[in-house]
Structure formats: structure tokens, C-alpha cells
Amino acid sequence: MKTATRAALLGLTLACSLAAPAMAADVRVSVTAIVDHPALDAARKGVTDELADAGYVNGKNLKLEYQSAQGNTATAAQIARKFAGDKPNVIVAVSTPSAQTALAATREIPIVFSAVTDPVAAKLVKSWEATGGNVTGVSDLPSLDKHLAALRKALPAAKRIGVVYSPGAANSVAAIAELKKLATPLGMTVVEAAASRTVDVASAAQSLIGKVDVFYEPTDNNVTSAFESLAKVADQGKVPLISADPSVATRGAAIGMGTNYYDLGRQTGKLVVRILKGETPGKIASEVSTTLEMHVNKSAAQRQGATFSEDFLKTATKVID
Structure with a gap:
């Protein structure tokens, strides 16, 4: 070479x-x-x-x-x-x-x-x-004012809002404080039940049965991880379940609205x-976040004792039969 x-x-x-x-x-x-x-x-x-x-x-x-x-x-x-x-x-x-x-x-x-x-x-x-x-x-950050407006339209008789949350989660503590501030002028009250671990979610939810008209889940990571157990209690207790996460409508929420x-x-x-x-x-x-969606699960709502009007269903981004 x-x-x-x-x-x-x-x-x-x-x-x-x-x-x-x-x-x-x-x-x-x-x-x-x-x-x-x-x-x-x-x-x-x-x-x-x-x-x-x-x-x-x-x-x-x-x-x-x-x-x-x-x-x-x-x-x-x-x-x-x-x-x-x-x-x-x-x-x-x-x-x-x-x-x-x-x-x-x-x-x-x-x-x-x-x-x-x-x-x-x-x-x-x-x-x-x-x-x-x-x-x-x-x-x-959930648009809690919009969530409450939707809740009142979907369930006009609901006055007592039950929230299962992790007391160590700053997100949930802040959301509950804001929810209370917005709910009070509307004649609504917020009833809390703490669940420090995922295994505590079902028992915390069960403690609210008979005390609340609706469950609201503010995207608490602990609760979301065990969402099916919360939905099961909602089904058995005939309490409609609403979440600030639209995707959990497929996991048993009657309404999921939010980001x-x-x-x-x-x-x-x-x-x-x-x-x-x-x-x-x-x-x-x-x-x-710039997006806001509402997913409605009609089957879950029926299991939880709720029926939504056609006018309300028309406002949903997605309806699951």
C-alpha cells in the first residue's frame, strides 16, 4: 500500500x-x-x-x-x-x-x-x-369551580361531598382547602377521610357511606393507584363517584373531568x-395545563345510583356506555 x-x-x-x-x-x-x-x-x-x-x-x-x-x-x-x-x-x-x-x-x-x-x-x-x-x-391544577358547576348540573340534589385523600400529599390538601372555600357559598359541605396508604382507601371510603351524597377524588396519587377499590365502595354504597382525572371514567368513575x-x-x-x-x-x-375534558361512564353512574340528563351528557367530551 x-x-x-x-x-x-x-x-x-x-x-x-x-x-x-x-x-x-x-x-x-x-x-x-x-x-x-x-x-x-x-x-x-x-x-x-x-x-x-x-x-x-x-x-x-x-x-x-x-x-x-x-x-x-x-x-x-x-x-x-x-x-x-x-x-x-x-x-x-x-x-x-x-x-x-x-x-x-x-x-x-x-x-x-x-x-x-x-x-x-x-x-x-x-x-x-x-x-x-x-x-x-x-x-x-383542577378547575374546581368548573368541577362544582358540573357536579351541580349532574347531581343537583348533592350537598355533601366526600373526599378520600392522602394527608401527606400537598396536592390533595391544597385542593381540599380550595374545594371547601368554593363549596360553602353554594350551600355544600366537604367531608374528608384520610387514607395514608393505598390499602387504606377502601376503608376510608366506607367510613363516608351514609355521610355524603357524592365522592370527589382530586387526583390524589395514592387514591388513584387504588381507584378500583374506591369505585367498588361507591358502587356498593350507591354514591356517585367523580374524579378530577378524566381517564378514570374507564376505571369506575361516573364522571372524570379535568386535565x-x-x-x-x-x-x-x-x-x-x-x-x-x-x-x-x-x-x-x-x-x-391548557386542556379540560369530561368523560362520563353511564354504566358506572347507574351502579352508583345516578342518572344523568341528556342535556348534561351533551356537554361531555366522551360518553362511555
Whole structure:
């Protein structure tokens, strides 16, 4: 082989070896959620789909890692510390506990939260404005005034609202406080039952039978994970069950109204892309989900002793027979 040819080949080999790292995953996004359930799973898929549409493809120019805490806050803290040590470009925290543990683990790595009801009450950000720091994201803050309006239209005789919730969940505590404030002027009362663990959901719901006219579930992750057990109590007690998550209409809610969690994830993904392209989270104001849907399950409603008017059914985004 001639010297010139050999030198050319050597140069080509060296060029390829230098270029090789650019072909590997050069952007890292670490995603965590407090638990796996359909709403949070949909939000996570929305994030990854938005990243892919923006050109960040896992295994090509993106290394995407996901870990679930399986409902355990101690595990969530361990995951957060691991991610902080890995130093990804962005940490995506789906749910309030995951976002809180991520912030406790790092004040430097950008954190984008998703499916957090009240990021201010959860002390993730100082206000809804861009206030500096390393956190921004998208809230699933329910439009409780619209929920109450729909509840009154669907069940005009209902006056006592039963809420099963996790007392350690900042999202649920904030939602209940707001629900009470809105319900009182309407002549309605809110009756609470705490369920610290998923196994407590059924017994907490059972304790409300005879005391409430309707169940309302404010996207509490603990309760959503055990939603079928809540629906079973609602069926047996003939108490209509309404949730702030439209997707759970397929899991036994008579009415599910609120955020489309896949769309919430897409909205979250847009913020992640902005940060990957150079923006800082402290200069991006926290957002609220822009979608609102209502799914009605007629069979579940019948089991729970409710019949909805045709006028009300016409206002639904989706009706399940």
C-alpha cells in the first residue's frame, strides 16, 4: 500500500473515531414519578413524544432514563439523589413528591415538574411567575369551580361531598382547602377521610357511606393507584363517584373531568426542549395545563345510583356506555 494511501486511511480512521462520540447519546434526561398509574404514565409518554418530535430521540442523540418510586417517598429520595449524582441535562419529576425530592437533591440541575397541582404550596417555586432557581413545570391544577358547576348540573340534589385523600400529599390538601372555600357559598359541605396508604382507601371510603351524597377524588396519587377499590365502595354504597382525572371514567368513575394527562406531558416536554436549547428554568414561569375534558361512564353512574340528563351528557367530551 502506498504511503499516501495509508496516510489517507489513517486520517479517515482518526476522523471517524473523533466523530463517534457525537453519534452517541449526548443529551441526558432523567425522568421519575412517585408511582406508576395511567395518568402519570400518560404524562410521561407525552414528555417523551414531545422530545422525539423536537429531534431528541432516545438511543440516538438522547439518553433517557426512567425510574418509579413505586409509591415510596424514601425511594423517591434515593432516585433523586442518584439522578443528581448522574448530572443529566434535565430532571423531569412527575408528581409533587418526586419534584420535592428532586429539589432537595439538587439546586443546580434544571428540574421540570409535571402533574403537580400547586407548585407554590409545595414550595417548588416561590410564585407562579419566573422567580429564578432551577425549577419550572406544568401544573394539573383542577378547575374546581368548573368541577362544582358540573357536579351541580349532574347531581343537583348533592350537598355533601366526600373526599378520600392522602394527608401527606400537598396536592390533595391544597385542593381540599380550595374545594371547601368554593363549596360553602353554594350551600355544600366537604367531608374528608384520610387514607395514608393505598390499602387504606377502601376503608376510608366506607367510613363516608351514609355521610355524603357524592365522592370527589382530586387526583390524589395514592387514591388513584387504588381507584378500583374506591369505585367498588361507591358502587356498593350507591354514591356517585367523580374524579378530577378524566381517564378514570374507564376505571369506575361516573364522571372524570379535568386535565388530559398526555397533553399535560406534551406541554411539559415543550419546557424541557426550551431548557435543552439553552433557556434557564428560573426564567420560565410555571404553567397550568391548557386542556379540560369530561368523560362520563353511564354504566358506572347507574351502579352508583345516578342518572344523568341528556342535556348534561351533551356537554361531555366522551360518553362511555
